[in-house]
Amino acid sequence: MEQSLTFYADGLGWKKSSASEGNIVFFKVGGLVLALYPKNLFEEDATVPMNSGGYSPFSMGYCAKSEKEVDEIIAKAMESGATQIKPPQKVFWGGYSGYFADPDGFLWEVAYAPTFEFDEQQNLKMP
Numbered sequence: 001m002e003q004s005l006t007f008y009a010d011g012l013g014w015k016k017s018s019a020s021e022g023n024i025v026f027f028k029v030g031g032l033v034l035a036l037y038p039k040n041l042f043e044e045d046a047t048v049p050m051n052s053g054g055y056s057p058f059s060m061g062y063c064a065k066s067e068k069e070v071d072e073i074i075a076k077a078m079e080s081g082a083t084q085i086k087p088p089q090k091v092f093w094g095g096y097s098g099y100f101a102d103p104d105g106f107l108w109e110v111a112y113a114p115t116f117e118f119d120e121q122q123n124l125k126m127p
Contacts, residue, residue, distance in 0.1 A: 001038045008034065019115075033124060035061065046099050046107060047086045059099065059107035063116055063124045067096040073110045074098050082108075 001023075008014045008027055014034075017026040023041055027034040039057045043049055046059065064070045070088045077100045078084055085107060088098035097111035117125040 001036060004036050008036070033061075033063075045086075045091070046109070048099075048107075059109050062108060062110045064110055064112040065116070065118065065122075067112050070096055070098060070110045070112050074100055077102070077108070077110075 005025055009016060014027040017028055017033075019026050023038050025036040027036075037045075042057055042059070062073055064073060067088070074084070074088055081103050082100040085099035085101055086097075088096060088110070091097050091111075093113070094115075095111055095113035097109055099107055099109050101107055119125050
């Protein structure tokens with residue numbers, strides 16, 4: 001985690017978002033958000049050991065606008081051939097999320113947080 005934080009913040013000069021707290025660090029990069037999270041906590045959250053079964057300590061995230069949208073996106077992924085990793089559920093950080101693996105084995109977290117804000121183009125706003 002420290003090595004990655006140093007790389008992105010000091011090496012690339014990316015600015016940490018004020019939304020960063022505790023063990024998670026956010027960087028707004030163009031229209032994307034990069035979140036760094038300790039590997040052991042990621043394994044616990046995703047409910048799969050990393051570097052086994054084809055999974056790496058990396059996931060892409062879909063920021064949903066409601067718990068209902070989380071359920072809909074994960075259901076659509078399952079119908080389209082994804083593998084459910086962690087069913088949608090209330091999570092320790094106060095939101096609602098679930099994980100799936102796409103047909104190539106890449107992990108996706110679909111998450112809703114009451115604190116998420118979106119702009120007029122429906123892009124996640126990040127302080």
